[in-house]
Amino acid sequence: MKRQNTYERDQQHQLLSKVLLDTINEGFILLDEQYKIIDCNQYICTLLHKEDVHSFSITDFLSDDSKRIFQNHRNDLIDKKTIEYSISFIDSDKHTIPCKTTEVLVDNHSNINAYSLLIIGEKIHFQDTEELSVKCKSLEQTVENLQNTLMELEVSQDNALFELSISQNEIIEQRDNLEVALNDLKNAENKISSIIHCMPDAVLVVDKNGIVVAWNMAMEKLTGIKAIDMLGKGDYEYAVPFYGTKRKILVDLMFEPNEVLMNTYQNMSHDGEIMRGEIFTSLLGKEGLYLQGSASALKDMHDNVIGAIEIIRDITARVKADEKILEQQKEMATINVELRQTMEELTTQRDILADKTTMLAETLDQLEKSQDKLIESAKMVALGQLIAGVAHEINTPLGAIRSSVSNISDSLENVLSSLPNFFDSLDNNDKMHFNSLLNRSIKTKITITSKEERTYKRSIMSMLEDEGIDKADDYADTLVDMGIYDGVEDLIPFLKSEKSEDVLQMAYNVSGVLRSSRTINIAIERASKIVFALKNFSHFNQTGEMVKANIIESLEIVLTLYYNQIKQGVTLIKRFDEGVFDIMCFPDELNQVWTNLVYNALQAMQNSGTLEVDISKNGSQVIVAITDSGCGIPEEIKEKIFMPFFTTKPQGEGSGLGLDIVKRIVEKHAGQIQFDSVPGRTTFKVTLPINNV
């Protein structure tokens, strides 16, 4: 039984060795110290066109030159352990096959009698006549060698037969067999280990139970784990260096399919029996490594899986390069998209800018046009401020006229019907008093205030009461109404007379007609003045050219419009220099200047104080100064008062455009406006050129 097992194991491992070596796409030849071929893979058999090369000397397959090269490298090999050279093999058809070859000194050669491993790389193709002659020689040599080998084999066979025949003892025979089997086994294992050990790629081999049977030098280097610590271990221990945990890896797919496991690999591919997949592990290398695994099942002659091999290659550099290219492509794509967007944005912005430029140009044009309109509309605002006053100003004289007309007609009706009889009833003395009263009344002009009238009335009344005159109150009132304030003491005898009441009443009635007429005259004068001022004020200069106008008249118009506000509480002082003040100007616009300045002055004084208007000449300039006794302009707003929309008035009351417009108009006349303000005295001074009338 024991022998059976050993044999099987031996066979199994030989198979494993074969499959393994055949999986690799390079030639492997294991040599002993005498250059005898201990083992080789299928690649070599194919290369040399020979089914079995075992126990041949490597020199049997080399050209003469290559034999020398091979022998000359012995010392080098001992020194360097690994050497490279090119040698030419001669195949069974006598063809010369030049190959790059790596020879590695086998460390543990004492155990298996293996001295070195030849790794045969790519063929070098060249043909010439010399090569052909070399091939012929090699062929002859090979034939000779074959004959020698045949002889040796015969000798060996004889020896073996002899040895067998002389072995009588079964136990010894068994023991010997066992020893041979064990030795073979050991040899086989060692051969595999040696080959695998020297392979440049990292190699892992497991048997069908998942026990690690190979963990080569390159693998040691890759994982940092020594073969001695890994060999013989199972339970997926081999996964730990790559995944940090015990798990199934690519090599386990050789035993049973596993979709989930397969999906953990990138770029999975099948190449015949070989399965390839890629993973990234952060556990190896400085920043992790990309690894490509190539796994292949190892099968026995009955196609049973007896193990599996995985060759692991570090593909980090390639992946990194690929990634970098991908990244660059992505970046380029992004940059491309961004560029296109930027282009689009730029196009849009250019369009918007073009639109804006057009709009701005239009706005500028409109602004230029509307500046004139603004001045016009500011004029309308000023007019609007005046409207209340203007309505009052016109309705007041109209009211006075209407009332006076009715008084006149009533008076005349009364007087005309009673006058003849009245005169008949008067004596000469009465007639004289009547005429005197009438004359005094007619000569008096309405110049005193109601308050003054009241004072007169009181003094007259008390005088008449002192004289014991009845109706002193009525008499005093009538006299004052008639404009007879003084010299009343002369009238006392008359007033005491019988007819006095009738005479006084008739004189009052008759003179009333005259007073009413005078009132009408005053009213008409007032109304015409206002209409005239309004006409001038609202005058639109259609020509756009300066015309000759009198500055004094211009100011008087405005003062007339503000008469209603000025007459009570404000003392108006006008100081106009002698001479003619005609200048070339836009009169309606200058009216706006005076309106604004007078309006502001009255506002500053709250309609109570002194308003001074000075007009003077200074060379070729006219200077208009408007001074109020108001509160003055606070220091902090002095710089702002000419700014458009600046106003100290509550929202809705002032446009804040008044002084801005004033400044524009003055500048339009090539003039200047200045101001000087302390509490109680604020002067706005406008200087205008006369402009050669």
Add this chain to the structure above:
Amino acid sequence: MSKNVILCVDDEKIILNSLKSQLKREFGNDYSYEVAENAIDAEELIDELVFDGCSILIIVSDWLMPGIKGDEFLIKIHKKYPQIVKIMLTGHATDEAIEKAIVEAHLLKCLAKPWSGDELIQTIKEGLNKVQ
């Protein structure tokens, strides 16, 4: 002897003269006719007349006057002398001012300048009926 007074307040002398003539012609010496050219003078005069024992029956006031406007003046007087009949006679007044005077000064009527003599006399008579 003290009389019943009709007071006219207007900043225009020509209006006051015309008004007084008109009233005097209508009512003769039954009443005393007083005039004032602004609200402040008018208030002083009213206090003075009341002090002298006069009865002020009616005030006819303009609205647009320098300083205190008609509605404010009448409201102020109404607080002191609610029995006086108040009439407004004006060439221009805002609707708000008239509304305010009606509510807060019990304004009898607002007459517009130029006024009709008949309307004025009718209004004054209406007012006199109220207080007499």
